[in-house]
Amino acid sequence: MCANFKPLTLKQLQDLKLPDIPFEYPEEVYPGYDLPLLFKSAQGLEWRKVMFGLVPKWAEDKSIASKTYNARNETLSQKPTFNNALMKYKFGVIPVAEFYESKYFDHKPQRWGVRRKDGQAVFIAALYEICKIGDEVVRSATMITMDAIDHPMMKEFHEPGNIKRSVIVIPHERLDEWLSWKSPDIRSFVQGFPEDEFECSHVPKAKIEKITPQLNFFD
Numbered sequence: 001m002c003a004n005f006k007p008l009t010l011k012q013l014q015d016l017k018l019p020d021i022p023f024e025y026p027e028e029v030y031p032g033y034d035l036p037l038l039f040k041s042a043q044g045l046e047w048r049k050v051m052f053g054l055v056p057k058w059a060e061d062k063s064i065a066s067k068t069y070n071a072r073n074e075t076l077s078q079k080p081t082f083n084n085a086l087m088k089y090k091f092g093v094i095p096v097a098e099f100y101e102s103k104y105f106d107h108k109p110q111r112w113g114v115r116r117k118d119g120q121a122v123f124i125a126a127l128y129e130i131c132k133i134g135d136e137v138v139r140s141a142t143m144i145t146m147d148a149i150d151h152p153m154m155k156e157f158h159e160p161g162n163i164k165r166s167v168i169v170i171p172h173e174r175l176d177e178w179l180s181w182k183s184p185d186i187r188s189f190v191q192g193f194p195e196d197e198f199e200c201s202h203v204p205k206a207k208i209e210k211i212t213p214q215l216n217f218f219d
Helices: 010-015 062-067 073-078 080-087 172-179
Strands: 004-007 034-041 044-052 070-072 091-105 108-116 122-133 136-147 165-167 198-202
Touching: 010 091, 034 122, 034 172, 044 062, 062 136, 070 073, 070 165, 073 080, 073 136, 080 122, 091 136, 091 172, 108 122, 122 172
Parallel strands: 044 136, 070 136
Antiparallel strands: 004 091, 034 044, 034 091, 091 108, 091 122, 108 198, 122 136, 136 165
């Protein structure tokens, strides 16, 4: 499960000729943090600042985001948390420079980064939602995941066992197709990314003086 990533850089945005992002966002994102989401409106491609972790319309507060930052594609239509966004085709992408996963050595997790070899941004499939909690309008999103037990790279991550997951990567050439998709059936996008175009390496988390619970995902 992807709980931490580095959003796209300014160079990656310019290389892809994407619209400027009209707001600031952190260099690393964890559940509950704001991030830039790319989606398509009647005016074209647009950015929206959303929280990492989808907050459904029926939520009483935003704490649910700590459990809804990833969503299994296999059960999207069955989960009340994600069903509304799916049925209204609220598809977007979260562009990242690299995303982090845990690889276990001697039963201890290490943080590893996964990125494209060509240095371009990775488009991660996302669902987004808009709701209101009290007087606050909450915009939020989740990364959609798939089974990765047979993926040459992603099967090496997560806790030992037969459950392996990967975010769904949208190929650059299918970006418009994904953002324009008008069906809850997304099976044609559920494909493991081509491992020969990606690389991974150990990326220790930078030491900081104060660690909050949100940041304490890896040793």
